[in-house]
Every structure is written in C-alpha cells, then in structure tokens.
Amino acid sequence: MSTPTTSGRALIAAAERHFKRGEEAFRNGQFEDARQCFAQARAVLEQAPAELRAGQDVQAYAFxxxxxxxLLHTGLRQAALAAGQGTYRDELAALDISRISARPMGELDMSNFDFKFTVTAQVYQFMNFYTTGRGRITMERGLIRSGRYREMAERIFAEEGVPKDLIWLAQVESVWQPRALSFAKARGIWQFIPGTGARFGLRQDAYMDERVAPEASTRAAARYLKFLYDYFAGDWLLAMAAYNCGEHNVERAIERCGYADFWELHQRGLLPRETQNYVPAILAVIAIAKNHKQYGFDVTPEPPMRYDTFQLDTPTSLVVAADLLQVPVSELTSLNPELHRALAPAGFNLKLPVGTRERFAVAYAALTPQDRLGAAAAPTLAESRPAAAPRYTTRNARTTGRRYRTRY
Structure with a gap:
C-alpha cells in the first residue's frame, strides 16, 4: 500500500502529463487542444480524494x-484577440492597472448599494479607467446596451435572492452582448462555458444554445451566483471571484491563505490575474452605473426588450413565421438568438414582436406541420436530442464543517 507522499507524487505526475501535452499543443498552434489538456490537468487534482489534495506537496504543485x-492562457487570449475573437473579459485578463491613478473622483455613498463591500485602491483605479481612461468607450457602450436587459435582469436577480447591483457583472463579462464568444468557448451575456451552462439547466443541442438566450441565461447566472454565495458562507466578493475562476480555485486560495477574504487573497496574489482584476472591475462598474451622470456619462439606454411569446406545436421555420408576420427574418433571429438556425423545435416558446401574438396564432393554426417547415430540413432525432448534463459533485462550505477565518 502506497504512502500519502507516494500517492501525492503519482497525482502530480498524472496532472503534469496533461499539462505537458497542452504545452506542446500550444507551441504547435493547436489552441483548442491546449485548452482541453490544461482543463484535464486541473481536473486530475480537483477530482482526487480530499485527504490527498490536502497534502502540502499537492497544494504547492496546484498553485x-x-x-x-x-501564463499560457494569456498567450491563448492574445492569439484569439489577434484573430478578431474573444470578449471584453479576455481583454480584462491581460489589463495592467498598476499605473492608473487610485485617486477618488469623489466620495462614494455606500448606503446606495445593495450589498456591502470595501472600496480599495483597485476599485478607484478601475473607476478612473472606466471614466477617464481607455475603458470609457466600453463603459459607455455598456450603459447604452444594458437598457435592453436591465429591467429583466433586475427582476430575475430579485426573484433568485441576488443583489440587483450584481447584474453589472454582465458589463465585465460581455458588455451585455448575447452573442459574445470568448477564447474559452464561453458564450452569451453571462459567459457560460458548456459544462457550467448544462449544470444550471441551459439547453445546448442541435437546435439551440440557451447560453445565448438572454432570459434563460440570466436566470442561470443568478442561480449560479446564489449557489456560490452559499458555498462561501455568505460572501458576495468570493462568489464573484468563483464565478470567474471556479469555486475550487478560490477554495484552494483560501486554504493557502487561511482567510476567506477576497482582498486578502488579492494582496497575496493567490488568485489568477484575471480574477484579481475581475472583482474590483465589477465593483467599479456598479459604482459608475448607479451614478453615471455624476461621472460624465450622459447616455440614453436602449429601450427595454419587449416581446410576445407563442409555444410552437411542431418544428417551424423562422422564414415561414416571418412570412406570416410580414416582418424580416432578421427580426425573429434577433429576438431568438439562442436558435442555431432558422428552425425552431416543437415546444419552443418563439418570441414575437409585441402585439402580434393573436394574429400569428390564427395564421399558424391554418398551416399543416409540413407547411410550417417550409424549405427547412428538420434535424434527425439523434441530432436534436438534448446534450446530457455532466455529473458534478459539489461541497458546500456551510455543510462540510469547514470554518474559515474572516478578516475585517
């Protein structure tokens, strides 16, 4: 029977093999293969027994x-951005704010926020970045585009028990763009990767990808944040950090540090650089968004997203639906961005222009199932079967007996 030290060495060796393969793939320009190998290296450590992961040699290697x-992910992001891919979050990961002034642009009224947090120099640096630095244009675009989704997001976050202010996480994730796609294959306003999207109920199959559906993905994001809040015993900053880099990465950082405090982890450099930028950037965005005129943003947000819905009885071509409504097909694809193609499955709640539901229902009922397909070819049953959700095991910090020290 092997000793814990021997087992730890075997675990490290297994993770290292995946990393080396990823490193080789990266050098050969096979970036997708590299990402998968790095994910496998992490998984080897994360799925090991708790007593093995607790070993000092394993913890040191994991860090x-x-x-x-x-470091290699930074190269992957740069390659993606050079190819015209990636999202604002990818840019944020490489951002160095060390030379940006931390001088406050006025005192923040903390009573105006939905949750409590400490305003540090990093928050003020990002506030300056978004108001007088290179981030101003991005901030302005987000303030304008957010108008389409803000009302819906605030309603859903309130229903799920999440502070409404946290809807501005979407500004840092995607600048409120439903079709945003990151180098790591995260999609939508809330930038779900496939596994986490499936974990929180987002359908991904031959017909659609609900990570791109504004309302469905917003509900999933709120539930994920609430899960993380409970996981870290009621700390929204740690929940935001974990939304960015995963609960296990934050948990390991806490175990190394001894304090369940984001700013302590930040000061010690125990979190990925992207995460260290991510949380203060969100706090800065919230502060500006709640008082945007005070910070020089005189913008008119886009009008809120409005639509009617109609549940389809059979697979239906969007071309046929648009013809019944006498609107451009692009109007329906814009309202239903989660659809991969101009074909909606049976049971789908098709979003329609406001005020057209009754007229559409009458015209739709007059068509045969074949007529509703038009020229579209329906996917086979195998293609349209929803993807199986991956199996996960999670540990809640409240129920495992773990006790973190809190620094005030």
Whole structure:
C-alpha cells in the first residue's frame, strides 16, 4: 500500500502529463487542444480524494500549475484577440492597472448599494479607467446596451435572492452582448462555458444554445451566483471571484491563505490575474452605473426588450413565421438568438414582436406541420436530442464543517 507522499507524487505526475501535452499543443498552434489538456490537468487534482489534495506537496504543485497555465492562457487570449475573437473579459485578463491613478473622483455613498463591500485602491483605479481612461468607450457602450436587459435582469436577480447591483457583472463579462464568444468557448451575456451552462439547466443541442438566450441565461447566472454565495458562507466578493475562476480555485486560495477574504487573497496574489482584476472591475462598474451622470456619462439606454411569446406545436421555420408576420427574418433571429438556425423545435416558446401574438396564432393554426417547415430540413432525432448534463459533485462550505477565518 502506497504512502500519502507516494500517492501525492503519482497525482502530480498524472496532472503534469496533461499539462505537458497542452504545452506542446500550444507551441504547435493547436489552441483548442491546449485548452482541453490544461482543463484535464486541473481536473486530475480537483477530482482526487480530499485527504490527498490536502497534502502540502499537492497544494504547492496546484498553485504552481495554476500560474503556469495562466501564463499560457494569456498567450491563448492574445492569439484569439489577434484573430478578431474573444470578449471584453479576455481583454480584462491581460489589463495592467498598476499605473492608473487610485485617486477618488469623489466620495462614494455606500448606503446606495445593495450589498456591502470595501472600496480599495483597485476599485478607484478601475473607476478612473472606466471614466477617464481607455475603458470609457466600453463603459459607455455598456450603459447604452444594458437598457435592453436591465429591467429583466433586475427582476430575475430579485426573484433568485441576488443583489440587483450584481447584474453589472454582465458589463465585465460581455458588455451585455448575447452573442459574445470568448477564447474559452464561453458564450452569451453571462459567459457560460458548456459544462457550467448544462449544470444550471441551459439547453445546448442541435437546435439551440440557451447560453445565448438572454432570459434563460440570466436566470442561470443568478442561480449560479446564489449557489456560490452559499458555498462561501455568505460572501458576495468570493462568489464573484468563483464565478470567474471556479469555486475550487478560490477554495484552494483560501486554504493557502487561511482567510476567506477576497482582498486578502488579492494582496497575496493567490488568485489568477484575471480574477484579481475581475472583482474590483465589477465593483467599479456598479459604482459608475448607479451614478453615471455624476461621472460624465450622459447616455440614453436602449429601450427595454419587449416581446410576445407563442409555444410552437411542431418544428417551424423562422422564414415561414416571418412570412406570416410580414416582418424580416432578421427580426425573429434577433429576438431568438439562442436558435442555431432558422428552425425552431416543437415546444419552443418563439418570441414575437409585441402585439402580434393573436394574429400569428390564427395564421399558424391554418398551416399543416409540413407547411410550417417550409424549405427547412428538420434535424434527425439523434441530432436534436438534448446534450446530457455532466455529473458534478459539489461541497458546500456551510455543510462540510469547514470554518474559515474572516478578516475585517
């Protein structure tokens, strides 16, 4: 029977093999293969028994591995951005704010926020970045585009028990763009990767990808944030950090630090650089969004998203639906961005222009199932079967007996 030290060495060796394959793939320009190998290296450690992961040699290696992967991820992001891919979050990961002034642009009224947090120099640096620096244009675009989704997002976050202010996480994730796609294959306003999207109920199959559906993905994002809040015993800053880099990465950082405090983890450099930028950037965006005129943003947000819905009895071509409504097909694809093609499955709640539901229902009922398909070819049953959700095991910090020290 092997000793814990021997087992730890075997675990490290297994993770290192995946990392080396990823490193080789990266050098050969096979970026997708590299991403998968890095994910497998992390998974080897994360899925090991708790007593094995607790070993000092394994913890030290996990921290070192995270740093090496982060360096290569920076290269992956730069390659994606150079190719015209990636999202604002990808740019944020490489942003160095060390030379940006931390001088406050006025005192913040903390009573105006939905949750409590400490305003640090990093928050003020990002506020300056978004108001007088290179981030001003991005901030302005987000304030305008958010008008389409803000009312809906605030309603859903309130229903799920999440502070409404946290809807501005979408500004940092995607600048409120439903079709945003990151280098890591995260999609939508809330930038779900496939596994986390499936974990929180977002359908991904031959017909659609609900990570791109504004309302469905917003509900999933709120539930994920609430899960993370409970996981970290009621700390929204740690929940935001975990939304960015995963609960296990934050948990390991806390175990190394000894304090369940985001700013302590930040000061010690125990989190990925992207995460260290991510949380203060969100706090800065919230502060500006709640008082945007005070910070020089005189913008008119886009009008709120409005639509009627109609549940389809049979697979239906959007071309046929648009013809019944006498509107451009582009209007329906814009309202239903989650659809991969101009074909909606049976049971789908098709979003229609406001005020057209009754007229559409009458015209739709007059068509045969074949007529509703038009020229579209329906996917086979195998293609349209929803993807199986991956199996996960999670540990809640409240129920495992873990006790974190809190620094005030």
């Amino acid at each position: 070192e591995l995270q740093g090496r992967i982060e």
